[in-house]
Amino acid sequence: MLDTSSPHVRAVLPLLYVAWADGVLVPSEADTIRRQIRAQDWIDASTREEICGHLDPQSPPTPTQYFRWIRALKEGAAQTSVTTRCSLAELGVSIAAGGSDGAALPEPSRRALEDIEAALNIDGEEVLSDLLGERPEPEPPAVEAPFEVDALTALLDGTHADLRERVRTLLQDPVFAYRPDLDTPAYREQVLHWCERLAEQGLGGLGYPEEHGGDGDMGKFITVFETLAYHDLSLVIKFGVQFGLFGGSIHRLGTENHHEAYLEPAASLELPGCFAMTEWGHGSNVRELETTARYDPAAEEFVINTPHDEARKEWIGNAAAHGRMATVFAQLHTDGEEHGVHAFLVPIRTEDGTPMPRVRIEDCGEKMGLNGVDNGRLWFDKVRIPRENLLDRYGRVAPDGSYDSPIPSPGKRFFTMLSTLVGGRISVARAGLSAAKSGLTIAVRYGNRRRQFGPKDEPEVPLLDYRTHKRRLLPRLATTYALHFALDDLTTRFAATGRDASLDTIEAEANALKAYATWHTTDTLQEAREACGGQGYRADNRIGRLKADTDVFTTFEGDNTVLMLQVAKGLLSDFRREFRDMNLLGMARFVADGMATRVTELN
Template identity: 55%
Template sequence: MTDAAFDPGVLRRLLDGRWAHVRDKVRETLHETDLPSGDHLDTEGHRALTLEQMRTLAKSGIPELGFPAEYGGGGDPAGSVVSLEMLPGNLSLMVKAGVQWGLFGGAVVALGTERHHERYLRDIMSLELPGCFAMTETGHGSDVQNLRTTATYDPAAQEFVVHTPHEAARKEYIGNAARDGRMAVVFAQLITEGGNHGVHALLVPIREQSGKVAGGVRIEDCGRKAGLNGVDNGRIYFDQVRVPRENLLNRYGDVAEDGTYSSPIDSVGKRFFTMLGTLIRGRVSVAATAGGAGKLALEIALRYGDVRRQFEKPGESGEVAVLDYLGHQRKLLPALAKSFALHFAQQELVASLQETLGSGDERAQRELESRAAGLKAVTTWHATETIQACREACGGAGYLSENQLAGLKADTDVFTTFEGDNTVLLQLVAKGLLTNYKDQFDELGTLGLAKFVADQWVGAVFERTATRSLVQRIIDRSGEDDILDRGWQLKMFDDRENHVLDGLARRLRKADKSNAFEVFNNAQDHVLRAARVHIDRVVLEAFVGAIDRCEDEATATILDKLMDLYVLSNIEADKAWFLEHERINPRRAKAITQAVNDLCMQLRPHAVELVESFGIPRQWLTAPIATGAERARQDRMAEHDQQLGTV
């Protein structure tokens, strides 16, 4: 059995990690400030409440974290990501804050220059200038490079003319657009001197100070959504809207008064991907918040399962807590273990974000973008699956709005498709090995392509983290063929990734000049699987690194159990592959299932303490089935202590 003496406070400090001071600041702020969800309100009321809460949040100093210190910010972009993770109980507020300070403000910081920073950043931080991030179009959601909105330079007036050429080019689903935004960062094809220089971003006013829609701009309300109705999503059309030349965010491309275009990056493609790479914070934030929502759902369900009783055990008086049933444990505890694993992977990602932004290291930037894409996909899918499992685990009580799970489910559902559709993001992870695939193919030939695939994959996308040396030592010293041996587990994940990669390379060898696209398209199932098993391995290695940092033996022991559960439940879910490829035999497959059962039962006594250790601010735990469960749990503990005192 797991040592019961572990200290949840010690575990929380490990989970809080490098940005513990940010988490503590948010907890303190939320303890003193009431920011309730507005899910019970109509659309207009919810939007109005969320805007007021944004103003309250702006005064707290938390939104300033990610902005440059010279303009009154905290100079800590990673800290701003962590702060958003702490808002899982009011996801409309989180998303609206992410649009204002992460996407809109982040784009001005990353793509603008001093003239933009000096003029706009203070007003963005204070919410004096509410803004939008207008990238996605109706006809080109994921294909940003081929957006149709145009920004054509007029040298006589020294202005850009921003235009929506047809219905499919309208800006779609833009947060802050329908009600509150006054300015938008608009992504458009930059045209000057008759030439198209690719997608660039410009600051375009969409409303006057009074709130009246600006001339030449048309805005439509997207209307009520399945969730996140405190966020005013809208559609924006531009009809020959003129903005000054200085409104071009010109860090990576500029236009002189006479219309001459210049850029520090010659390649249109490289310039485009460099620009998008600077905006990676939004994707990292979505993964963080999805993880937080999943943890909140688990805390509600585990607290309820700990006290909810059904059926009597033969020969004993009293009913059995539903969390004592293995079937109930199976619903929730593997999800809890995976939440721990993803938390530590997110920690590594945020640290990499802090170290990579502005470093000029292109290789590190590519690795960051790949990892952010993969973790966003895996974490948001995990949140969706976990919240549904928690809803089912709470029965009819979980379907009541007051118990939060229905709202969490509705609000997070869109996370799998915004800030990048998950399927597309996994393709980005896998296609990192095929940079400039079509361009390179002609020079490579069939055999050259296979080598290119392997070299790119191993060298760029699957670049090993600092944890890798630790992992390799564990693998090297492992001589045991035991499912609970850490070396064996790491080898299973490594071997699966390498095998899937080898198979993909063999499939791509069939390509020639006439069928390169078809061969790649026909291998998409393989491409997506390669990305998925890569992320599984990355997450496991982050977990290994976290336990290595843990100096408290009891805490490390329980984390070891959680890691075993994460690994073996992953292998169990992918049992068909491991059996088909003879990595395990049927007897071992059965042993893995039994081990998962055993681990669930060993972790069950500590389930509530484990989920508490995430330190979710108490303001967000409002579900009566959770708060009532906590009171019942405290009563049981007090009764137990009293009994001990009378012995």
């Protein structure tokens, strides 16, 4: 049994400890140390041999012996001032000096020990932090922010800070409390009920003209949308379908009579409505959707028809349960001519909620998320609607069936109609960003409190002190700030654009930012989930829900890949026009081919 109170033994104890620390002492290593130990004539001969006896790969120390060594090292170290920055040689020398007989070691001993240590290529710091001290209680994290919180808040809240604050206050009302236990039918009713409360507050019609009870300010509407997205994502999407897509299509594609008749009922939710563009067969390629609207001059009516099953309307929000009217996109036929996609107001349910005759409705069923929104399918079996139900800002049909439009080319007309959806795209990008912010807040806060691993003589380390953890969260936080300001700026410019001005550049930016921001959301929420470890997987941590609800943001309001192809194509066409350079033409062709002729548009 090694006498751990002997200064000579104590001097080499750190090396003995390390030699056995990974359990297996390789013969060549053992030889090296033994050779060196035997050369230390300041250690008396018998002790030298005893030490060498403990360096035999064939007879490791027992756990109890090993435990005693550790205890001797710890106790010895506690009486000295060694830190984790010291070498093992220093530790040995120090605890030898502090040993029972107090005798200091001869001067050359330290250098000799250092040589052994170097020969063994040991990371002394790691070993020492294993040995030294007990872990004290963690300090509470500092709470003082190193910047002016109010100033940053004001900057982030932006132009419509008051409105934001109003929405936040509203959402704190117990009426808006989460009810995680609701099944899908009850959740849908809950979300409808919430939308009604928001409508009562006049928040639905903010984007509509003042003469129809609105505020004429899309900036305000988008602010509300973005703020609601910190709460429940089904709520924000239902809100968007009713007031943004349904009401917005009437506002942007209709004319005075439609505004007069429908904007106020839409804003008050007296008339719940849908935006029925997508078909089963055509999602991104809206231009080729197959629902028809044939004009019958004898009756002065349009006949809305679903020619076959692939032409059924698919995924239509508000259709499965609550919608009573739908803006239906269909190919207009009149006077023997085909004029492309136009929008028509089609009643789909009576006031008591039964489907209208010749309208068939089906529920799209459970989704990965957003189950508070009732998405449905619609079939029209030669449904007749009055001529006035054509939303006729970009195309009119006279009673005799003759067609007129301020835009002669059907292509240009189509794109102009769809550019009215830019507001929706900006809204979705901002709502996605709100969810990313929620997820980041959860993960960053957790990372600042959760401690895991750490040096022995210090509290465990908050996750955010690890470089990897910082790099997982902080660049995403920075991008989130950047996107916030980019989208805020875009919103401001969009809101300032008159109803008749061209949206061309704003549209291209909205397409690119919608795709970029929603992909950023998906990526950020994934990282936030993982950064919370197991706790990120709890349902009540919210990240799972945020992930599932926003997953479709990359698909709807314009599929991201298709949007990005469009943006790229636009940029390359611009180049082509500017330079007329064959190489650039080649590049443009490459992208254009990738889309097989042309990606028309998407909703």
